[in-house]
Amino acid sequence: MSSSSLTVKKLAKNYGQFVALAQTDLTVADGEFLTLLGPSGSGKTTLLSLVAGLTHPDGGEVSIGDNDVTYLAPHHRDIGVVFQNYALFPHMTILENIAFPLKMRKVSATEARERAMAALDMIKLPHIAQRYPKELSGGQQQRVALARCMVYRPSIILMDEPLGALDKKLREHMQLEIKRIHRELGTTIIYVTHDQEEAMTMSDRICLMNAGKIEQLGTPDDLYFRPRTLFVADFLGESNLLPAQIVASQDGVLDVLVGSRGIKASATPNGENLPGAHIHIMVRPQNMLIAKATAGDVRHLQASVSDVMVTGSLTKIYMNTEEEGIPALVSAFPTRVNGESFQRGDKVSLSWHASDAVAITEQPKAAFP
Amino acid sequence: MSLFTSRAASAPMPAWAKNSLMIAPLLVLLAVFLAYPVGRLLSLSILGPEGFSLDAYRHLFASSLYLNVLWITFKISLATTVLSVVLGYPVAYLISTAPAKLKSRLVFLVLLSFWTSFLVRAFAWVVILGRNGVANNFLMSLGLIDRPINLLYGTGATLTGMVHAMLPLAVMTMLAVMENIDRSLPRAASTLGARPGTAFWTIYFPLSMPGVAAATIMVFVTAIGFFIVPALLGGRKETMITQLIIDQVQQTLNWELAGSISVLLLVVVLVVFVIYDRIFGFATLTGEDPSAQARRDTLARRAGSAVLAGIGAVSDWLIARLSFKRRRKSAEGTPLVLSVFVWTVLVLISLPALLMIPISFSSAGLQWPPSGMTLQWYEQMLNTPVWTQALVRSLTVATGAGILSMLIGVPAAFLLARGRIRGKAILLAFLLSPIIAPRVIIALGLFYMFAELKLVGTSIGLIIGHTVVCVPYVVMTMIAVLRNYDQRLDLAAQSLGASPLRTLRHVTFPLLGAGMFSAFLFAFATSFDELTIALFSSGGLNATLPKQFWDEVTLQVSPVIAAVSTCLLIFITLLIFGADRLRQRSLAR
Numbered sequence: 021m022s023s024s025s026l027t028v029k030k031l032a033k034n035y036g037q038f039v040a041l042a043q044t045d046l047t048v049a050d051g052e053f054l055t056l057l058g059p060s061g062s063g064k065t066t067l068l069s070l071v072a073g074l075t076h077p078d079g080g081e082v083s084i085g086d087n088d089v090t091y092l093a094p095h096h097r098d099i100g101v102v103f104q105n106y107a108l109f110p111h112m113t114i115l116e117n118i119a120f121p122l123k124m125r126k127v128s129a130t131e132a133r134e135r136a137m138a139a140l141d142m143i144k145l146p147h148i149a150q151r152y153p154k155e156l157s158g159g160q161q162q163r164v165a166l167a168r169c170m171v172y173r174p175s176i177i178l179m180d181e182p183l184g185a186l187d188k189k190l191r192e193h194m195q196l197e198i199k200r201i202h203r204e205l206g207t208t209i210i211y212v213t214h215d216q217e218e219a220m221t222m223s224d225r226i227c228l229m230n231a232g233k234i235e236q237l238g239t240p241d242d243l244y245f246r247p248r249t250l251f252v253a254d255f256l257g258e259s260n261l262l263p264a265q266i267v268a269s270q271d272g273v274l275d276v277l278v279g280s281r282g283i284k285a286s287a288t289p290n291g292e293n294l295p296g297a298h299i300h301i302m303v304r305p306q307n308m309l310i311a312k313a314t315a316g317d318v319r320h321l322q323a324s325v326s327d328v329m330v331t332g333s334l335t336k337i338y339m340n341t342e343e344e345g346i347p348a349l350v351s352a353f354p355t356r357v358n359g360e361s362f363q364r365g366d367k368v369s370l371s372w373h374a375s376d377a378v379a380i381t382e383q384p385k386a387a388f389p
Numbered sequence: 390m391s392l393f394t395s396r397a398a399s400a401p402m403p404a405w406a407k408n409s410l411m412i413a414p415l416l417v418l419l420a421v422f423l424a425y426p427v428g429r430l431l432s433l434s435i436l437g438p439e440g441f442s443l444d445a446y447r448h449l450f451a452s453s454l455y456l457n458v459l460w461i462t463f464k465i466s467l468a469t470t471v472l473s474v475v476l477g478y479p480v481a482y483l484i485s486t487a488p489a490k491l492k493s494r495l496v497f498l499v500l501l502s503f504w505t506s507f508l509v510r511a512f513a514w515v516v517i518l519g520r521n522g523v524a525n526n527f528l529m530s531l532g533l534i535d536r537p538i539n540l541l542y543g544t545g546a547t548l549t550g551m552v553h554a555m556l557p558l559a560v561m562t563m564l565a566v567m568e569n570i571d572r573s574l575p576r577a578a579s580t581l582g583a584r585p586g587t588a589f590w591t592i593y594f595p596l597s598m599p600g601v602a603a604a605t606i607m608v609f610v611t612a613i614g615f616f617i618v619p620a621l622l623g624g625r626k627e628t629m630i631t632q633l634i635i636d637q638v639q640q641t642l643n644w645e646l647a648g649s650i651s652v653l654l655l656v657v658v659l660v661v662f663v664i665y666d667r668i669f670g671f672a673t674l675t676g677e678d679p680s681a682q683a684r685r686d687t688l689a690r691r692a693g694s695a696v697l698a699g700i701g702a703v704s705d706w707l708i709a710r711l712s713f714k715r716r717r718k719s720a721e722g723t724p725l726v727l728s729v730f731v732w733t734v735l736v737l738i739s740l741p742a743l744l745m746i747p748i749s750f751s752s753a754g755l756q757w758p759p760s761g762m763t764l765q766w767y768e769q770m771l772n773t774p775v776w777t778q779a780l781v782r783s784l785t786v787a788t789g790a791g792i793l794s795m796l797i798g799v800p801a802a803f804l805l806a807r808g809r810i811r812g813k814a815i816l817l818a819f820l821l822s823p824i825i826a827p828r829v830i831i832a833l834g835l836f837y838m839f840a841e842l843k844l845v846g847t848s849i850g851l852i853i854g855h856t857v858v859c860v861p862y863v864v865m866t867m868i869a870v871l872r873n874y875d876q877r878l879d880l881a882a883q884s885l886g887a888s889p890l891r892t893l894r895h896v897t898f899p900l901l902g903a904g905m906f907s908a909f910l911f912a913f914a915t916s917f918d919e920l921t922i923a924l925f926s927s928g929g930l931n932a933t934l935p936k937q938f939w940d941e942v943t944l945q946v947s948p949v950i951a952a953v954s955t956c957l958l959i960f961i962t963l964l965i966f967g968a969d970r971l972r973q974r975s976l977a978r
Contacts, residue, residue, distance in 0.1 A: 074576055093577040095588075107577035111595045123698075124582035168581070 023085035024164045024175040024208045026071065031080030033066050042067040043080065047177075050212060053202055055211045057219040058229035064212045067229070068178050071210065071292035072101050073170040084175060095124070100169035101177040106161045108153035114140070114164055115149040121172040139167040142201070159190045163197070170201060176208045183218065185319035195222055199231045216256050220244065228252055244304075246290050249382045253302045260349045261380070262321075263275070266295050273374050276301060279343045283321055293379050300380045305352035307376035310337055310358075320369035323349060325362050330355055337362050339370075408808055411800040415820070416858065418797055423823055427836030431655070433837075434648030445649035455633065459653060462629040465544075465613035465619070469551040473608050474601060476552070476558035476734055481600070483731045484560070486565035487563060495735065496564075498971065502738045503557035504961045506918045508938045509954040511621045513741035514550045515541065515946055516748060518622070521756040523744065540625035550618035555611060555709045558779035559604040566600025584822055586704030590697045602669040610658055614827030617920065621942065629653050631829045638833060638925070642655050651830045682722055742958055749951040764954040775955065783917055786933060790855035790916035791909050794863045795854065798912075799905065802867030807876070821865075828921040831857065836925035846928025854922040859912035867912050870904030903971045910968050914961070 026048040033041040039061045048054045056064035057266070071082055073094035076260040082090045089097050100121075108117050118139050122132035140146045143163040153161055162182060169177055182198075183191045199222055204207055213219055219226050228235045228243060228251075236243055236252045248252040253261060259366045264276040274287045278301070287301040313322055323339035326348070330336075335355045340348055349370065353359075364367065434445045449455050484495045517523045518540040525537040527787035540546060570593065585850040616631040623629075630650060743765070749766055752757030770776050801820075805813065823831060835854045836845065844850030878900065882892040898905070920935040927936050934957075942950055 072580055074580070093585075094576070095582045095584050097580075098582075099580060101577065101580040103573050103577055105571065105573060107571065108572060109578075109592055119581075120578070121581035124584075124587065172582070230611040 025085060026176055026210070027081075027083040028067075028071070029083075031067070031070055031077050031082060033075065033077050034071060039232045041070070041077075044234055046227065046234065046237070047207060051206045052210055053199075053209045053211065053222060053224045055213060055219040055223040055226045056229060057213060057216060057226050057255075058216060058235075061231075062229040063100060063232040064214075064227075064229050065142070065180060066232075068180055068210065068212050072099055072178050073097050074101075081249070096187065098175050100174035100177040101170050102182045103175065104181045104184055106153075106165040106182075108116065108161055108164060108168070110153050112353040113150050113152060114145075117153070117164060118168045118171050125172060135171055136167075139171040142170070142204075143167045143197075144363050158186055159194065162186065162194060166198070168200065170205060170207070173205070174207070174324075176210065179209065179211045181212055181214070183213075191218070198222065204374075220256070228255065230255075246378060247302065247380060248291065250300060253295050253300075253380060255357045258305050258350055258352075260305065260308055261300045261347065262303070263345050264299055264301050264379075266293055266297050266299060266379075268295055269293055274379055278321060279341070279346055281343060284319065285321075285372070285377070287377035287379050288375055291381055292379065297381065300382075301377045302380055303372045303377050305336065305350045306334075307372055308349065308351040309371045309373075310339075310351040310353070310362070310368050311371075312362075313369045317369050321346075323368055323370060325364055325366045325368060326361055328364065335359075337368070339368060393898050403667075408810060409802055411808075412816070414797045415864070416800040416859065418853075418860065419823070420820060422835065422838075422853055423826075423831060424837040427826065427830055428834075429647050430644075430834040430837060431652050431829060432648070433644050434646075434652050436645075440721050448646060449649045449653070455630075455650060455653070456471040458628055458630050458633055459657070461627065462613060463657070465547060465551065465627065465629060466609055466615075468611040469555055469612045470550055470605055472548070472552045473555040473559040474563075474604050477556050477604065478601065479727055480556075480731050480734050481560045481563035482597075483565055483726075483727060484564055485570070486572075488785065493969070493973075498735050498739055499560050499564075500556050500965050501962060502553075502742065503561060504914055504918075505955055506935065506938075506954075506961075506966060507554050507615075507617050508918075508920065508935055508942065509742055509745065509957055510554055511550050511618050512938075512942055512954060513745055513952055514546065514553065515621055515942075516616075516755050516951065517741055517744065518546050518549075519755060519946075523757045526757045530763040537762045541622060542627075544623075544627060545587060547619050547623040547627040550622040551612060551615065553738065553741065554615070554618055555608045556734070558611065559608050559765055562607050563597065563600040566603065567597050570596045584701075584705040584708075586706075587701035588696070589869065590701035590704065591694065594697060595694070599669065602665065606661065606665050609661060610825055610827075613658060614654070614829055616829070617939075631827065634829050634833065635924070644837070647833060651827075651833065654827050654878040655830060662825065689799045696825075729906075742954070745951045745954040745958065749948065749955040751948070754945065755946045755951065766948045769949045769950045770956075773949075775932070775937055776934075779932050779934045782848065782927075782931060783934035785854060786851045787849065787913045789852035790859050791913035792851060793856045794859040794912040795905070795909055797861045798863030798908070799867055802864045802871060805864065806868045806871035821861055824861050828858065832921040833898040835922060845926055848931075850926050851923060851933065852885065854926055855916040855919055856912075858919065858922070859915045860913045862909045862915055866908040870901055870908070874901060903974065906971055907968050910964065914964065 026046075028044060028046040030043045030045060031041060032043045034038075044063075044067065046067075053062075056067060058064045066075065066256070070077050073089065073092060073335065076091060081088060084099070089202070094101075097135055108114075109120070112120065115133070115136050118136040119132040122135060123129075127135070137146065140149055143166060145160060145163060145167075145366065146287075148156060148164075149234060153164070155163065162185075165182070183194050186194060195218060198209075198211075201282065211222065223240060225237065225239055226243050227237045230251050234249050235255075238246075243256050247256065248257075250261060253259045262278050264278045264285070265282075267275040267277055269275070271290065274289050274293055276285055276287050276299070277283065278285050285301070293299065321341065323341045325337055326340050327338040328335070329338070331356060334352045335350045336350055338348060338350050435441060435443060441779070462783070463552060465607045484492055484499070487495060504831045519525070520537040522540075524540055525534070529537070533882075545969075574596065575588045575593050579585070583591065614631050616635065619627045619629045620632055624789055630653070634647050634650050637643045637650065747759045748755060748757075750762055750764070752761030752763040752765070753759055804810065805820075807815065808814070829852060832854075835850075835857075839845045839850045839854075842850075844853075874897075878896055879892050882896040883889065887895060919933075923933040923936040924939065927933055932940065935952075937948065938953060941947070
């Protein structure tokens with residue numbers, strides 16, 4: 021196994037009664053960009069702290085490469101952490117900050133200086149070497165924190181919501197910057213965020229967490245188009261979740277009856293789908309096809325428009341059905357200058373391609389809205 | 390912002406007029422009752438009966454007596470400062486890293502001794518170190534000595550008393566800075582490869598330096614003007630300069646000489662402050678962010694960080710040697726040695742005053758161990774009208790001084806915290822001068838002035854005098870409170886139609902209530918415990934409680950004083966407890 025891979029086995033952490041992290045297994049490959057995604061309190065920061073050695077687990081194992089580092093102090097782990105608030109040392113210049121980890125590794129002063137300057141070049145800020153952290157903007161501090169972490173080539177870099185404090189534009193710029201550096205250095209990166217868009221754009225794989233557990237682990241595509249649970253479907257982007265029952269399954273297509281009236285439709289299987297089972301089918305807004313209703317149409321799902329929003333590139337139509345158990349629905353399509361227009365109160369009928377409707381076997385929890 | 394604060398219809402008061410109105414009472418108070426009387430006192434040193442004369446200074450430098458005392462004072466103060474800061478640092482560190490619940494308990498312990506009167510604590514040591522006291526008793530039971538030895542009236546007793554008096558101040562001052570050190574910085578250092586010792590010495594310690602510096606200067610300045618401990622616990626070799634000044638006035642009525650010694654004392658304090666300002670900057674004392682000022686890459690700074698890196702490496706080596714057993718849980722929890730040390734210090738801080746409780750009920754008087762149970766000392770206390778009169782007077786004066794300080798200090802604090810005014814640093818320095826200037830100089834100046842105004846022995850005189858020394862605490866507390874107050878709430882209230890006054894009444898004051906009350910308590914407690922001004926200005930018959938305490942304790946050491954101490958202790962405990970409750974309630978909102 022390569023020295024920059026990470027293996028987590030049965031790792032768990034409780035704070036009193038509160039389960040911060042239930043027994044968790046996770047493997048991150050060498051050079052992979054893995055994102056821990058989830059709402060606050062889902063355990064992603066706990067997992068990160070356990071890997072960094074800033075907290076000790078109640079049980080389980082953490083290995084970096086082939087070494088068990090579960091109880092090893094952080095300074096022996098050869099990891100890098102980019103903290104949420106950057107944690108730049110306020111009493112040191114930028115150059116001293118970046119040279120600090122090298123100094124700790126007994127690199128000679130001249131070499132440390134050269135490498136720190138090279139790191140500053142990499143983040144394109146060579147002119148700020150003699151300044152103090154207070155004198156920098158948020159984006160600059162962020163980049164310095166990155167440089168300080170990259171300069172000693174740690175085997176794994178952990179980032180705890182590193183872009184949380186930046187505004188949208190700067191955040192998008194820094195996302196590209198981090199991707200570029202990741203490509204250039206090939207370091208394994210574990211990245212914590214609660215921003216699903218950020219997770220989608222940056223990661224090789226996403227580990228979506230909820231209530232101290234891994235909800236689903238997979239590529240952004242997996243999570244977006246083949247969610248295993250309602251939580252995943254709901255957390256990543258907008259979705260329409262329709263209760264349905266499976267009638268038959270053949271040739272990779274499920275025949276289902278949607279809603280209380282049992283409207284015939286088809287969907288794509290996802291996991292184990294047995295005939296007769298009550299499931300949900302998920303249709304993303306951009307795949308929800310919308311048309312003005314025609315009188316007497318009983319083959320399609322009927323709804324009435326409650327809101328129309330033009331968000332720029334997309335037009336979103338929000339709708340309600342008269343059926344029980346079906347929540348508010350949304351359909352989105354590219355905004356056109358002279359496209360078909362919908363008004364509040366319009367009756368519409370809805371449809372979708374079988375390949376765009378994904379079956380989700382999990383039943384809603386009581387608390388699920 | 391101006392959209393909300395000014396109304397176009399009625400001509401608003403110009404900003405300068407409003408600002409002056411807010412700060413004028415404070416400036417007048419300090420000019421009339423601080424600058425003028427202190428100036429008068431100092432000028433006495435060069436004004437003999439026949440006009441200008443340097444006789445006093447000739448006398449001062451004629452013998453080595455006064456310079457000797459000054460030198461002793463300097464040495465004792467320095468030793469006190471070093472010991473208090475060194476002992477206090479781990480305590481403050483542990484408190485700052487403790488979880489919330491433990492933290493509030495530890496802070497309570499420190500605050501309890503902080504607010505327990507210097508007099509009570511010094512008296513406790515007189516009892517503990519006495520011939521039949523706890524210390525002798527303990528040493529004899531260990532078999533180290535066969536008969537009581539003389540522990541009192543020496544350098545050891547003086548230093549013990551001084552450090553005990555100053556330690557809570559040192560801890561609280563350092564704690565204020567340590568609380569604001571970002572906890573993630575030492576963690577970041579350890580993820581970057583720094584071992585624990587290095588992380589502490591190269592990251593945490595330099596960041597806590599402003600606290601150490603502030604504690605050093607606060608303790609030193611307080612110690613150099615101190616007279617209670619050396620007078621009660623010291624011998625002739627531990628006479629400090631303040632005692633000399635008091636003697637000159639009380640016994641020989643030599644105002645010229647008192648004035649010249651005061652000049653000497655003031656010069657020493659000012660020199661210390663100038664040095665402090667050069668190294669750390671005055672702003673660190675008022676809680677301004679020290680890192681806001683540009684740092685210079687000086688040789689001294691480099692040498693400093695090299696030394697710290699060295700200390701860090703050595704301590705890492707030591708830690709590695711000592712903690713071979715603690716592999717599994719090394720990153721979490723406080724080292725046992727540190728906890729034991731801190732708890733020992735905290736117990737030693739609190740114990741002396743608490744020992745007064747059993748002693749006050751003991752029929753054996755001040756002897757240790759206490760025996761029998763009696764209320765006679767309390768009866769004696771209550772049967773002597775001087776004590777009850779002194780209590781009433783102290784409560785009156787402290788309430789008066791507290792209210793007056795609030796009336797004068799709060800508007801000034803609003804201006805200093807929010808207004809953009811020129812010369813803020815100079816204003817702050819002037820404002821802090823009653824705390825920094827040796828108290829005895831203020832007390833003598835006021836006494837001289839009050840004697841002319843026939844205010845000696847009146848409550849009004851004492852209230853004014855105490856307000857001078859209380860108002861800086863009110864302003865500093867309120868500035869800190871206002872810094873944490875979200876001013877947008879005021880703007881929101883005004884945008885919803887509230888006039889500035891109604892905003893103040895319905896939004897600002899209710900939210901600041903707890904902070905304002907604690908500012909008041911700070912002033913109240915300072916006045917309640919004030920001895921120096923009362924020593925001179927309360928006259929012979931109308932003593933405040935500390936003055937009465939002092940008169941008794943210098944006359945004879947009696948168990949009645951233990952009873953009084955116990956009452957004071959309970960009073961202070963209730964006060965802090967109440968303030969703490971209030972603070973937590975306001976935090977819960």
